[in-house]
Amino acid sequence: MDKEMKILIVDDFSTMRRIIKNLLRDLGFNNTSEADDGQTALPMLKSGKFDFLVTDWNMPGMDGLTLLKTVRSDEELCDMPVLMVTAEAKRDQIVVAAEAGVNGYVVKPFTAATLKEKIDKIFQRLEA
Amino acid sequence: MPKESSYLTEQYMDRLDDLTAAMESGDNQQINQLVSELTTLRETSLYQDLGMLTREIHDTINSFASDDRIAELAQEDIPDAKERLKFIVTKTDEAAHRTMTGAEETVAMIDAFNDRAEVMRNRWRQFRNRELSKQEFVELNQDLDHFLEEIGDESQAIHGKMTEIMLAQDYQDITGQMIRQVVNMVQEIEEKLVILVTLSGGAVCKVEEPEIRAAETAEGPQLPSASKDKVAQSQGDVDDLLASLGF
Numbered sequence: 562m563d564k565e566m567k568i569l570i571v572d573d574f575s576t577m578r579r580i581i582k583n584l585l586r587d588l589g590f591n592n593t594s595e596a597d598d599g600q601t602a603l604p605m606l607k608s609g610k611f612d613f614l615v616t617d618w619n620m621p622g623m624d625g626l627t628l629l630k631t632v633r634s635d636e637e638l639c640d641m642p643v644l645m646v647t648a649e650a651k652r653d654q655i656v657v658a659a660e661a662g663v664n665g666y667v668v669k670p671f672t673a674a675t676l677k678e679k680i681d682k683i684f685q686r687l688e689a
Numbered sequence: 690m691p692k693e694s695s696y697l698t699e700q701y702m703d704r705l706d707d708l709t710a711a712m713e714s715g716d717n718q719q720i721n722q723l724v725s726e727l728t729t730l731r732e733t734s735l736y737q738d739l740g741m742l743t744r745e746i747h748d749t750i751n752s753f754a755s756d757d758r759i760a761e762l763a764q765e766d767i768p769d770a771k772e773r774l775k776f777i778v779t780k781t782d783e784a785a786h787r788t789m790t791g792a793e794e795t796v797a798m799i800d801a802f803n804d805r806a807e808v809m810r811n812r813w814r815q816f817r818n819r820e821l822s823k824q825e826f827v828e829l830n831q832d833l834d835h836f837l838e839e840i841g842d843e844s845q846a847i848h849g850k851m852t853e854i855m856l857a858q859d860y861q862d863i864t865g866q867m868i869r870q871v872v873n874m875v876q877e878i879e880e881k882l883v884i885l886v887t888l889s890g891g892a893v894c895k896v897e898e899p900e901i902r903a904a905e906t907a908e909g910p911q912l913p914s915a916s917k918d919k920v921a922q923s924q925g926d927v928d929d930l931l932a933s934l935g936f
Contacts, residue, residue: 574862583855587848619866619907626905648863650911650921652930653904659934668927669910670859673852675924 562684564589566612571595571602571628572646573620577669581615581646584673588680599623603631606638613680618647618658626661633662642683646671697734704730749888759881762874770871772912777864784860791854795847802843809836866909 568590572578578595585593594609596602598620606614614632618625625645632638644665645658658666664686665679704727711719753759812829815821821829911920921927 572862574865576858577862580855580859584852587852619909624907626907647907648866648910649907650915650927651904651908651919652921653919654908655921655927655930656934657904659931659936666927666931668921668924669863670856671924673856 562681562688563612565592566590567610568593568613568615569596569602569605569609569611570615571597571599571620571625572617573597574617577617577646581676584676585615587673588677599625599628599631602628606632606641607635611641614641614643615646616643618645618649618654626658629658629661629663642687644679644683646676697730697737700730701727746888749884753884753888756881758877762878762881766874766877769912770874772914773867773871776912777867780860780864784857787857788854791850791857795850795854798843798847798850802839805836805839809833863910870909 568585570578570581570585570593572581572595575597578597582593582595594605594611596605599616600622602614602616603623605611614628616625616628623631625647629643629645632641632643642664643662644667645663646667646669648669649655649658650668655666664683667675667679704723708720708723708727711723809832812821812825812832816826816829913922921930
């Protein structure tokens with residue numbers, strides 16, 4: 562896993578973006594950017610050459626699921642690994658996210674170890 | 690109503706024409722008769738208006754009573770909002786304690802560390818002033834080694850405490866989403882109350898149909914008491930569900 566990879570963190574709560582950003586830094590990922598919803602994230606993803614997307618689901622403007630679907634249907638972005646970090650814990654919703662092509666799903670509140678484990682798993686699978 | 694009112698107007702007009710004629714000819718009996726008929730007409734239209742108003746109020750009360758959303762608000766949403774608010778109190782309380790515990794433990798660690806550093810500084814000063822015996826210098830050497838190792842361990846531990854403090858701030862996201870849900874519900878109740886208020890004024894507001902919830906719609910955090918069949922209770926549940934889907 563390339564520690565220099567460019568990661569976009571999308572969450573409408575700035576405290577949560579800071580938490581994820583700090584945890585990622587602890588894991589050795591320093592190249593992160595932030596967006597507060599899907600609408601802001603999408604142009605950044607299209608122009609920014611990001612390697613990994615970490616997104617919340619419930620956000621005003623464009624929500625995380627729509628962002629995920631938009632990424633998957635975009636010719637250039639469709640292969641981007643996406644980790645959803647969200648408070649949405651209904652089983653139906655997790656199934657919907659899986660069907661939409663999410664690579665990992667972390668429910669809030671989460672621990673640093675869980676975040677690390679999911680990221681490791683996503684990239685192990687991609688690199689296998 | 691317009692048909693009835695134009696019929697009434699016609700009736701008034703007829704009587705008034707006859708009344709004018711009767712007054713011109715001085716027919717007192719006819720005048721009394723016509724004035725009496727006009728009074729009856731007036732009462733009839735008054736009763737009709739009253740009837741219409743009663744019917745409108747009755748219909749509105751009926752539609753209000755048959756609005757399932759109101760029952761849902763009273764039976765589910767308001768108790769749910771109370772649970773959410775209680776959860777917010779618990780969550781913020783926990784977060785404050787987690788933060789405070791983390792800060793207290795870190796302060797204690799730094800203080801203890803500083804005390805040990807002070808001792809080391811004094812011994813090191815003694816060494817530089819050539820005040821130590823050979824045996825004391827050997828001991829200092831060993832202790833210094835040990836102390837330098839400890840710096841690394843302590844830094845790691847302090848880093849861990851700081852991460853814990855940082856993670857405790859996740860309450861802001863979770864409770865923020867829950868507060869939004871409660872605000873939305875209060876807004877909906879406000880709209881329903883406005884109907885009640887306007888009901889007494891005779892005007893009726895239209896209430897929008899509640900949105901249908903689908904799995905695609907983000908709902909925000911669920912309460913810990915939510916049904917286990919529908920809601921994943923932990924990251925373990927999420928992982929199991931995803932594993933069952935081939936993840």
